[in-house]
Amino acid sequence: MSGSYVQPKWLSLQRATHANEPCIELKALSDTRWSAQIFACHAVRSRFGALVELLQLIADESNGDRSLEARSLLKMIDLKFVFCLEVFYILLAEMRST
Secondary structure, rough: OOOOOOOHHHHHHHHOOOOOOOOOOOOOOOOOHHHHHHHHHHHHHHHHHHHHHHHHHHOOOHHHHHHHHHHHHHHHHOHHHHHHHHHHHHHHHHHHHO
């Protein structure tokens, strides 16, 4: 979720919701590096509320493509998504420690 438009909003939301913690950057996934997968799960899991809030803010904006993508992502976030996020986080963390 990097980019000159979204990144400042993401950092601002994190500062507001997690003031005593360092900001976490959401990076593009790598198909070949497991550490990138673990980091991505950790970032989404630890900043889930801020991420959903950011997607809602972007979905409400007038930029067609960006708003459409944010609304699509919001529709994909359901109980199954949260369950899979938790399972993958645990599995990837276990793989990392071995």
